[in-house]
Amino acid sequence: KAGVTQTPRYLIKTRGQQVTLSCSPISGHRSVSWYQQTPGQGLQFLFEYFSETQRNKGNFPGRFSGRQFSNSRSEMNVSTLELGDSALYLCASSMGQGSDTQYFGPGTRLTVL
Amino acid sequence: QQQVKQSPQSLIVQKGGISIINCAYENTAFDYFPWYQQFPGKGPALLIAIRPDVSEKKEGRFTISFNKSAKQFSLHIMDSQPGDSATYFCAAKNSGSARQLTFGSGTQLTVLP
Numbered sequence: 001k002a003g004v005t006q007t008p009r010y011l012i013k014t015r016g017q018q019v020t021l022s023c024s025p026i027s028g029h030r031s032v033s034w035y036q037q038t039p040g041q042g043l044q045f046l047f048e049y050f051s052e053t054q055r056n057k058g059n060f061p062g063r064f065s066g067r068q069f070s071n072s073r074s075e076m077n078v079s080t081l082e083l084g085d086s087a088l089y090l091c092a093s094s095m096g097q098g099s100d101t102q103y104f105g106p107g108t109r110l111t112v113l
Numbered sequence: 114q115q116q117v118k119q120s121p122q123s124l125i126v127q128k129g130g131i132s133i134i135n136c137a138y139e140n141t142a143f144d145y146f147p148w149y150q151q152f153p154g155k156g157p158a159l160l161i162a163i164r165p166d167v168s169e170k171k172e173g174r175f176t177i178s179f180n181k182s183a184k185q186f187s188l189h190i191m192d193s194q195p196g197d198s199a200t201y202f203c204a205a206k207n208s209g210s211a212r213q214l215t216f217g218s219g220t221q222l223t224v225l226p
Binding site: 004031033035042043044045048055056058090092094100101102103104105106107 | 145147149154155156157158159162202204206211212213214215216217218219
């Protein structure tokens with residue numbers, strides 16, 4: 001099976017812009033979680049989607065949002081970018097029901113100038 | 114109460130030696146404890162995971178030891194190899210259907226040839 005894919009892999013934006021990141025989970029997986037990784041804060045949970053519904057949300061401002069489509073693909077959006085949003089954004093895929101195992105994609109490196 | 118504390122921050126081991134990384138948690142609702150390995154420029158890769166009803170789990174050269182009463186768990190890498198040089202993260206998940214992982218701060222492992 002193909003692994004988790006994330007696009008784009010690298011992104012450079014300026015403050016105030018918005019950005020959309022995409023994640024395609026492993027085939028058959030219905031749960032997608034998003035994490036932010038920075039040198040200072042480490043790996044932090046953003047939100048989880050299962051069957052197109054947000055099931056859980058981390059402690060991030062409302063500028064961070066996401067959605068999931070019927071084919072389980074997910075997108076996350078960050079509006080009004082700030083310098084501190086520069087990070088590696090990771091998507092993790094899980095079967096969902098009855099499975100806690102999460103498989104991570106390679107991430108999208110976002111740089112905000 | 115959601116924190117997972119990981120130590121040491123960095124570790125240098127000779128080839129063939131044993132690498133030991135420790136994690137401690139407070140939240141007794143955690144019921145799933147995975148370890149991830151991350152190479153530079155890559156997403157975290159699942160190594161091994163354990164549940165609180167098991168005190169030890171071994172997969173190849175990797176062993177998790179789990180002490181439920183002390184709320185601690187550790188990763189042992191036997192016969193460490195230069196290719197094991199990476200950052201290792203412990204994590205924990207709350208019981209329930211949501212798949213939010215709380216991560217430790219990471220350990221940078223260097224295995225000298």
